[in-house]
Amino acid sequence: MGRAYDIVRIARSGSRPTGADYIRGIFSPFIELHGDRRFADDPAIFAGIGILGGQAVTVIAIDKGHDTEERTRRHFGAPEPEGYRKALRLMKQAEKFHRPIVTFIDTSGAYCGVDAEERGQGEAIAESIMEMIDLDTPTIAILIGEGGSGGALALGAADRVWMMENAVYSVISPEGCASILWKDAAKAADAADGLRLTADDALSFGIAEEVISEDGLGGKAFYARLGEKIERELRELAEQKDLRQARYERFRSFGRKYTERR
Amino acid sequence: MPSLKFLFKPQNELEKRGRKTAPLYGEPEKTCPNCHRTLTISTLEKTTGVCSCGYHFRMGARERLDFIADKDSFYELFADIASSDPLSFPGYQEKLRKAENASGSKESVVTGTCTIGGEKCALFIMDPLFMMGSMGAATGEKITRLFEYATGNDLPVVGFTVSGGARMQEGMLSLMQMAATSAAVRRHGSKGLFYLTVLTDPTTGGVTASFAMEGDIIMAEPGATVGFAGARVVEQTTRQPLPKGFQTAESMLEHGFIDTIVPRKDEKEAIRLLLALHRRDHGKGL
Numbered sequence: 001m002g003r004a005y006d007i008v009r010i011a012r013s014g015s016r017p018t019g020a021d022y023i024r025g026i027f028s029p030f031i032e033l034h035g036d037r038r039f040a041d042d043p044a045i046f047a048g049i050g051i052l053g054g055q056a057v058t059v060i061a062i063d064k065g066h067d068t069e070e071r072t073r074r075h076f077g078a079p080e081p082e083g084y085r086k087a088l089r090l091m092k093q094a095e096k097f098h099r100p101i102v103t104f105i106d107t108s109g110a111y112c113g114v115d116a117e118e119r120g121q122g123e124a125i126a127e128s129i130m131e132m133i134d135l136d137t138p139t140i141a142i143l144i145g146e147g148g149s150g151g152a153l154a155l156g157a158a159d160r161v162w163m164m165e166n167a168v169y170s171v172i173s174p175e176g177c178a179s180i181l182w183k184d185a186a187k188a189a190d191a192a193d194g195l196r197l198t199a200d201d202a203l204s205f206g207i208a209e210e211v212i213s214e215d216g217l218g219g220k221a222f223y224a225r226l227g228e229k230i231e232r233e234l235r236e237l238a239e240q241k242d243l244r245q246a247r248y249e250r251f252r253s254f255g256r257k258y259t260e261r262r
Numbered sequence: 263m264p265s266l267k268f269l270f271k272p273q274n275e276l277e278k279r280g281r282k283t284a285p286l287y288g289e290p291e292k293t294c295p296n297c298h299r300t301l302t303i304s305t306l307e308k309t310t311g312v313c314s315c316g317y318h319f320r321m322g323a324r325e326r327l328d329f330i331a332d333k334d335s336f337y338e339l340f341a342d343i344a345s346s347d348p349l350s351f352p353g354y355q356e357k358l359r360k361a362e363n364a365s366g367s368k369e370s371v372v373t374g375t376c377t378i379g380g381e382k383c384a385l386f387i388m389d390p391l392f393m394m395g396s397m398g399a400a401t402g403e404k405i406t407r408l409f410e411y412a413t414g415n416d417l418p419v420v421g422f423t424v425s426g427g428a429r430m431q432e433g434m435l436s437l438m439q440m441a442a443t444s445a446a447v448r449r450h451g452s453k454g455l456f457y458l459t460v461l462t463d464p465t466t467g468g469v470t471a472s473f474a475m476e477g478d479i480i481m482a483e484p485g486a487t488v489g490f491a492g493a494r495v496v497e498q499t500t501r502q503p504l505p506k507g508f509q510t511a512e513s514m515l516e517h518g519f520i521d522t523i524v525p526r527k528d529e530k531e532a533i534r535l536l537l538a539l540h541r542r543d544h545g546k547g548l
Contacts, residue, residue: 110490112495120519130445150467258435
């Protein structure tokens, strides 16, 4: 018991590479693009266009930042509605120019605040999911740390979903779950077990296709290996017919598989 | 053509007094949380759960169905789809049994087809009596199937939402329902079909962040809580008092996320009109 919660702690660790690190490690050259063209630029979303294996790719990451200054600026990787709208703008742009999309997800959840609510956090996530799942271009989503609820799924409705071996994907934080169910946040470790939120769990449910080894995490060889893997997968996806239908079926299947008729 | 009071704003004290816990219509409590008047169940039945001060009590799905669908027009679909407790989550089976008894349904949403004021549609009604309308895999599956059915049969969809969000006890499988339902809504819309959502108290979390906010037209009941993060969580995170009327339908209307607030007594007529306006003949003869 408690193994899952250990993984949650690792997933949250400040020493892990952030979303921007992955992008800079894998895509070269890379140009960052800003803004949602509606209201603001959300620094929690780090995004732009990069080259991988001679192919232009739109890349979008949730970035938690490294030092205190950067973490505050990026509000700890909790995107505001403008972040999701920026991501969506760039995804639609990628579709227009027939570029594949890769997202790197690492968030405890969408930004929680009065302003974010009033500017339609729920609507921004809903629209992002609905549009992303129907994009006419190949998409890969990689969970690199925390996959916190709808705020993570907003960038996760992809053809392929991969998880780093110490990443987690959950509908609620173990602490939140424990305090709601058992009125005791100290039971977070039990909740983490119950929620089945590890990469291996996701793999067994079919929610993730692959668990990525963290050998040499953040090093040159690590990024080279992951880059090659992404490149290969994008090439395969580009040749696949009826990508949108397959993606629909992919997300459609869980409700069929994990319910019963009685 | 009948005129509707669009942009209706309720003349009650809800916003001034802030949020109160809201008893379910049908429970033994009969005190209005807004004006503190004591109401008998028979009075509430006559007013479809609306106090004379304007406060809208929550309503079970079956009860709402009787009120909103034309008599004997409802044909229930997918009633046998239920949770399989996929994570074997501690204590969950017992909760499901209790919810089934309280609601009379096997999941937190009732789905089917009906006519509303003579207009044919596919209908889903979420149920506050079933774990406060939380979305499990079976909830998502039923709603997804309803959209697929409506897409195949050229029907508009009317959906009443009430939800505490995605269901914790089904972990990431409930989370995936946000994607499944959104995809089905998208396909339905791509065929030029109309989707109307009616947000009722409370519509929050993963339901707000998926199909509740994806309607072509979004209607809400007066005073309904509508938001993504829970108000208490926002308060604890920001350590600031919440502004008056925070996360109410009225405030969401002001911020541009809801088309119109319609009191329950006018709801059926408003839905009928909107369905008629979106017929393939563009509402000819209205």
